[in-house]
Amino acid sequence: MAQTQSDLLVIGGGSAGLALAIRAARRGAKVTLFEPHQLGGTCVNRGCVPKKAMWLAAELARMQALAVEIGFDSRPGALDWAAFVRRREAYVERARHAYARRLEEHGVQMVAANARFVDAHTLEADDVTYRAPHIAIATGSRPRVLDLPGAQLGIDSDGFFKLRECPRRVGIVGGGYIAVELAGVLNALGAKVELFSRSRLLSHFDADLGDALCAAMDAQGIVQHGQCAVRGALREHDALWLDCADHARHGPYDQVIWAVGRVPNVESLNLDAVGVRLDSDGHIATDAYENTSAPGVYALGDVNGKRALTPVAVAAGRALAERLFGDDSDAHLDYSNIPSVVFSHPPVGSVGVSEAQARAQYGEAVRVHRATFMPMLERLADHEQPTRMKMVTLGEDERIVGLHGIGSGMDEMLQGFAVAVRMGATRGDLLRTVAIHPTSAEEFVLMP
Numbered sequence: 383m384a385q386t387q388s389d390l391l392v393i394g395g396g397s398a399g400l401a402l403a404i405r406a407a408r409r410g411a412k413v414t415l416f417e418p419h420q421l422g423g424t425c426v427n428r429g430c431v432p433k434k435a436m437w438l439a440a441e442l443a444r445m446q447a448l449a450v451e452i453g454f455d456s457r458p459g460a461l462d463w464a465a466f467v468r469r470r471e472a473y474v475e476r477a478r479h480a481y482a483r484r485l486e487e488h489g490v491q492m493v494a495a496n497a498r499f500v501d502a503h504t505l506e507a508d509d510v511t512y513r514a515p516h517i518a519i520a521t522g523s524r525p526r527v528l529d530l531p532g533a534q535l536g537i538d539s540d541g542f543f544k545l546r547e548c549p550r551r552v553g554i555v556g557g558g559y560i561a562v563e564l565a566g567v568l569n570a571l572g573a574k575v576e577l578f579s580r581s582r583l584l585s586h587f588d589a590d591l592g593d594a595l596c597a598a599m600d601a602q603g604i605v606q607h608g609q610c611a612v613r614g615a616l617r618e619h620d621a622l623w624l625d626c627a628d629h630a631r632h633g634p635y636d637q638v639i640w641a642v643g644r645v646p647n648v649e650s651l652n653l654d655a656v657g658v659r660l661d662s663d664g665h666i667a668t669d670a671y672e673n674t675s676a677p678g679v680y681a682l683g684d685v686n687g688k689r690a691l692t693p694v695a696v697a698a699g700r701a702l703a704e705r706l707f708g709d710d711s712d713a714h715l716d717y718s719n720i721p722s723v724v725f726s727h728p729p730v731g732s733v734g735v736s737e738a739q740a741r742a743q744y745g746e747a748v749r750v751h752r753a754t755f756m757p758m759l760e761r762l763a764d765h766e767q768p769t770r771m772k773m774v775t776l777g778e779d780e781r782i783v784g785l786h787g788i789g790s791g792m793d794e795m796l797q798g799f800a801v802a803v804r805m806g807a808t809r810g811d812l813l814r815t816v817a818i819h820p821t822s823a824e825e826f827v828l829m830p
Contacts, residue, residue: 386491388414388514390706391505393497393651396423397692398683399520400481401699407488409707414512415490416497416505421481423522424684425692426474428540433563435470437725440570444727451763461571463547498652502676516678516706519651519658519666520699523644523684528555532615535622536638539564548573549637553624555612556641557583559724562595564639566727569604576605576632578612578624584724588736588786590752594770595726595788601766602727607632646685663687671714672702689720721800723793728767731796733803734784740774748783749775751809753825757790769822773809773829780809785826795823 390406392399395417403415420427439461446458485492495507505512525538537544539560548571554561557579569575577599584592599606611627621634646665653660659675661667665687672680680702683695697715704713721733740748751773760767769789776783782803787796802811809829817824 384509385511385513386414388412388491388512389516390414391497391512391514391517392416392520393505393518394423394520394522394647394683394685395419395421395481395492396520396522396683396695397425398522398695398699399423399518400485401696402518402520402682402703403490403699404484404488405700405703406707407490409703411703411707413488413490414493414514415485416493416495416507418494418496421478421485422474424524425695426477426481428543430692431474431477432470432543434725435466435473436567437563437727439466440567440727443570443572448759448763448765451765452759461548463545463571467546496650498650499655499658500652502656502678516680518672518702519648519674519679519681519685520683520695521647521651521685523646523690525640526643526645528612528640528642530612530614531625532617533640535615535617536640538640542639545637549635550574551633551635552576552637552639553578553622553632553635554639554641555624556643557581557585558641558643559584559726561639561641562599562726563724564641565599565604566602566725569599569602570727574603576607576635578607578610578626578632580609580611582608584730587724587730587732588772588784589738590770590772591730591732591786591788595724595728595730598726598728598767598788644684644690646687648685661687671705672698688717689722691720691722694720719800719804721796723796725793726788728769728789729791729793730788731792732784732786733796733800734782735774736784736786737772737774740776740783744776747777749780751775751829753829755822755825757822758820760790769825771825771829773812773826775809782807782809782812787826789822791822795826799826 389411390413392403392415403413407413497505497507500506551574552568553576554565555578565575565577582592583596612624614625615638616623622638623631623633656676659667666681668681668686672682674681682698684690701713701715704710719734724730753771754768756768771787774784785799812827815827817827
């Protein structure tokens, strides 16, 4: 069996693996990357990028309606779904090619095959063995499949991106960010949507955000079935139905979408051969430096279960490369105060801890400030879609430990405030900042 030697072997060509491989190669390492599928992983092919494209299309549909409301002489039209998908896929293809060029430019060897462990320093792929002192696992995750009767009748988030037209009637199962994002997109593009969740929406975010999104979706006509555990799906004639624990049959639907979380891709790696430990959820257990329980083996990105966000995966990959091959032996990602956005309608943004988390940790030292207002465009169109903001502070100086918001533009405005939170800004710092008027973002620095 042929054998090759590298400084670093990377399993997975998604955000984490690509960032690690390219940065390590820039630091002079000989790198081999294994990816049997398309470069870019979930984000580029079945996640952030095509999802944001669909969200933008849905936003344009909403803006068409608002334009008519404020006086434009036009009639909102339906999206040419097939034509838009062609544009979306062309965009994704350009991203894949860009990654391939960068790997080639930096001399990273690309192996289009599955890799599995032989020992802690050896992988096998297509009857070739590859050795290196460092091996990184960045195999990502995939949609969770429920073991329910009729589960095969529905599609998951991967299947959503294979749709070639907008279904008329959709039942979506889940209450997390994927479920609410798909619900918002499909509703805005003309589908009749029903959402089934076992708990409150966005349960990992501040409770006020989930409650506000629930109210916004109600106003948009999305039917919500809360505290409802789906027990299965069935087909009758040309329609799909959902069977729920409330003993009611819901439907009919043209499409059922399962959006019930994701699971790590670890089964094919032969981790037992090297003693890599998994946590209770099946993710690869790692320390603060992305080390696994096997020396010289690392895991980062969605597969380690810390924060399933593309910028987190990229930052963790670059930090690991600097630690292994750069000048910073202590380089690692600080997972605190990581901002995140849900591309719902309207978008939800958050950085830092929730009110409940802050009170559990700091008790009476916590103070909370809120603002609710109607953005100018919504007011001009006589729409009732308020923006809500929340600031969680700590101590006498009111250091900001959490900023949360829901409303138009929240996805863009939160980035700068995340810098302030990471730098330890206080409420006073924001109050002393001159506002940009008239904007929605100014409410963060005017909050009473």
